[in-house]
Amino acid sequence: MTVDAVGGVWRYGVDLCRALNGAGVEVLLVCLGPAPNAGQRAEVAALRATHLQLLDAPLDWMVEDPAALAALPGQLEDLAAGCDLLHLNLPTQAAGLGGRRPVVAVSHSCVVTWWAMMRGTPLPKGWAWQKALNARGLARADAVVAPSMSHAAALREAYALACPVHVVPNAVEAAPQAAGLRESFVLAAGRWWDEGKGAALLDAAAARSTLPVLAAGDCDGPGGPGFEFRHARTLGPLTHTALRGLMQRCAIFASPSQYEPFGLAALEAAQGGAPLLLAEIPTYREIWDGAALFARDAPGFAATIDALFADAPLRAALGAQARARAERYTSGRQLCALLAAYASSAAASSSSSLVD
Numbered sequence: 001m002t003v004d005a006v007g008g009v010w011r012y013g014v015d016l017c018r019a020l021n022g023a024g025v026e027v028l029l030v031c032l033g034p035a036p037n038a039g040q041r042a043e044v045a046a047l048r049a050t051h052l053q054l055l056d057a058p059l060d061w062m063v064e065d066p067a068a069l070a071a072l073p074g075q076l077e078d079l080a081a082g083c084d085l086l087h088l089n090l091p092t093q094a095a096g097l098g099g100r101r102p103v104v105a106v107s108h109s110c111v112v113t114w115w116a117m118m119r120g121t122p123l124p125k126g127w128a129w130q131k132a133l134n135a136r137g138l139a140r141a142d143a144v145v146a147p148s149m150s151h152a153a154a155l156r157e158a159y160a161l162a163c164p165v166h167v168v169p170n171a172v173e174a175a176p177q178a179a180g181l182r183e184s185f186v187l188a189a190g191r192w193w194d195e196g197k198g199a200a201l202l203d204a205a206a207a208r209s210t211l212p213v214l215a216a217g218d219c220d221g222p223g224g225p226g227f228e229f230r231h232a233r234t235l236g237p238l239t240h241t242a243l244r245g246l247m248q249r250c251a252i253f254a255s256p257s258q259y260e261p262f263g264l265a266a267l268e269a270a271q272g273g274a275p276l277l278l279a280e281i282p283t284y285r286e287i288w289d290g291a292a293l294f295a296r297d298a299p300g301f302a303a304t305i306d307a308l309f310a311d312a313p314l315r316a317a318l319g320a321q322a323r324a325r326a327e328r329y330t331s332g333r334q335l336c337a338l339l340a341a342y343a344s345s346a347a348a349s350s351s352s353s354l355v356d
Helices: 009-022 039-044 074-083 110-118 125-140 149-159 198-207 240-249 266-270 284-286 299-310 314-324 333-353
Strands: 002-004 025-031 048-054 086-088 105-106 143-146 165-167 186-189 213-217 233-236 252-255 276-279 294-295
Touching: 002 009, 009 025, 009 039, 009 105, 009 266, 009 333, 025 074, 025 105, 039 048, 074 086, 105 125, 105 333, 110 125, 110 165, 125 149, 143 149, 143 333, 149 165, 149 284, 165 333, 186 240, 186 266, 198 299, 240 266, 252 266, 252 299, 266 276, 266 284, 266 294, 266 314, 276 284, 276 299, 284 314, 294 299, 299 314
Parallel strands: 002 025, 025 048, 086 105, 105 143, 143 165, 186 213, 186 252, 213 233, 252 276, 276 294
Antiparallel strands: none
């Protein structure tokens, strides 16, 4: 299984490895891009049957042209020599792969669907190679997986996919429920250097809200642009344990993301019983409609924060609704759906081999 240590794919991968190990599946976890930190390495070391391999290879969104990725197919094929299946968490990583092993490509996001959501204009010429490489990877995969129906639909539209897309929602590991009253602050979490996470909207809402807004996550992109909060309090990157602790203490968890194929942080906050205030985007409506409040812009976020904080019974009810909705997204259900996708990929791979 490929993974990166930059964003939510790491959390997805580690939690999924734990579930797979519990089902008797051994995983070679291959990390591309920036190396994981000591805490991340310790997480993997604690797993019973997952082995971490660092690969000196970039992520597709960190390079300027496909030549930088030319060696990747051979590197992955060498590492997969003793494996039964490849689970790739970037579809471009499937492009150019040979061999007969089943390949599952999971799209957690992509520049083409990001651009369509954030800009709504034709893709820049300089990004055309990424669309082409994604298309090649999706075509090579024996099964394509997306974490939500909304993202699956965006993929089908962006790439004119003829093959089915397996929707396997993300999951969250259950955490002990903290006792005591929630504190008077709003929490948000994301990689804020990514424009799609809505840092500017959050900061503008913080300027209007009477409640302190805390922003957890990295504000500096890997070798690229960053974001500087002026009104929200920046916490920087936190350990997973520390972030989950804040989610259990916050009065409100807010996510202003304008592009979100799933939204794992919102799920983790909901599992901890936090009332949710989310951006009005298709994915969040799909997953949280009836169990969260929604806003479209900074004035809307600020007004909803203040109104919600003033209504303790409503906050308690929303927190309970969010926790109940989160129970749909367990690691057990995710594992069952993913194993079905694995089986589908194996059948497709076997059929292809027979034809060849």
